[in-house]
Amino acid sequence: MTPAELSRTVLRSVRGAVEARELVMAESAVPERVDVAPPPHPGCGDYATNVALRLAKDAGVPPREVAGIVAKRLAAVPGIDGVEIAGPGFLNITLGAAAPEALVREVLAAGTAYGRVDAPRPGTPNELRTGAPNELPTGTSVEFRTGTPIDLRLAPGPRAQVVGGALRAVMEAVGEGTRGGGEDVRPVPVKGADGEYVTGEELVARLGVDEMRWVLLYPAAHDHVRVPERPVQREGNPRFLVQYAYARTCALSRNARELGFDDPGVDLDVPVGDSAGGPSGAGGTHDVPHTPLHAALAAYPAVLGAAARLRAPDRLARHLEVTAEAFFRFLVTCPPLPAGEQKPMAVHRARLAVAQAAGTVLANGLTLLGISAPEHL
Known part of the structure; x- marks a missing residue:
């Protein structure tokens, strides 16, 4: 479930509560859009929304009461594992275990079309x-x-x-x-x-x-540009970081092929989820939890939409930086390749699929910005 899909799901839950008179408010007061985003702190679910705070005034009840009504409906939606109310009325939403796998499959299946209308x-x-x-x-x-x-x-x-x-x-x-x-x-x-x-x-x-x-x-159109003396080829430079992240995704795929497990027809030890494999050899990813990298990949289509709507391609550039940073953190917590004498297992293929999905998004975004996506750097 992408952020856009989750946003629509939250909105349907709100509208359902209004139609059932669980929330007594005019239908015209229901917003056309609901924002969902990764929570600012880990351990607070996969996504958060402040929709209850926005509705409380029109509903004439405290935000936490609104949150409770919406949370009950959301908890019954397939693909959502849990909903918690935090603070004055924020909703922290945890997706089901299959959500990361579905996202990765979607990105890999779409390829260059991911995030596009066609x-x-x-x-x-x-x-x-x-x-x-x-x-x-x-x-x-x-x-x-x-x-x-x-x-x-x-x-x-x-x-x-x-x-x-x-x-x-x-x-x-x-x-x-x-x-x-x-x-x-x-x-x-x-x-x-x-x-x-x-x-x-x-x-x-x-x-x-x-x-x-x-x-x-990279800067917003109304901001001044600071031109460096020369290009810096290290990770402190956002452009280099993004290109380097893409090059690393390519290197991981090359290394996996050398180890013999990038081929979807190769059977691996300890099958995980759908051992038959998916797009680009992606096996089941149930053992790969929802991470900030998944959130960044899922948010990519919405970022493209906002960049177009607001006439702000800088939003895409900064999101690619966020994606690259999340990718490098993912490599630390979920290494896609076996270490030492360890044999390749299905979980490695699953993690590799996430890395390949990250490469797809990084390449797509760089292409739209007119910047090269080098396989070697």
Whole structure:
């Protein structure tokens, strides 16, 4: 169950309570959307929502009472293992044991289409993987597969060109059109230490294409860009961290093949869950708990939607950083490869499937931003 699906489930529970008069409030007071997110502290379930606090005033009862009504309905939903009320009325939701497996299977089955409204057309936006600037002429209008126009009026300068190109790719991925008359793309322009505007050629010569695009895309459009002296090839650099994480997912798959267990037809000791395997050799993942990495993978489609809706490709860049950080923590807590003389087991294949799903999301996101996803780094 993805965050978007869980959000809809919570909303259905609220509406059901209103229709049954368990919550006495106008149907018009029910929000159109409900936010769910990983809780700020571990051990508080897989996701949390503040919907009860939002409804309490209109319902005329304390938030914890609202939370109790919604929690009772949520607890009866298949795929939800438990719901707890915390603090003034927050709902902490724990998903069933099969949820991580279902998520991984969904990501691997979708591949490059994960998070998109449809599979990408040849050359769009996979051509961005080459690292080409993907600049759009000012006033460009392109068509979605649905026929919805994207009209973007780009301000002069390299940042507007890069942001506009990435925004167009993200919007096309989720089928998000613009309002009539087009929209301006006018991020704060880039200036050097001397106060002069910096050109795209100068940035590429100084940073290279990938670092240049990341530096221009990572801050919000209204924030100023701090241009580094040179690209830093270490994990303290978010762009390097994301690319390195993707390269590590590729290395894990190569190493697994050398050990002979990346093939879904290979039988492993101690079968776990569905030993027949799934997409890309993913066996059952019941022994892999829901982790922050699963939360990041599940949130990816919603992040794409928000980036398109808010015209903010920086949200995608920062989510890729979160995903990369969660991936490296996952490697520590759930090593995908056997250590020493240990034989490969089904749990290793299950963990490897999670790593492969992380690689899918990282590559998809980098591609939309026009940044390369190197298999070796």
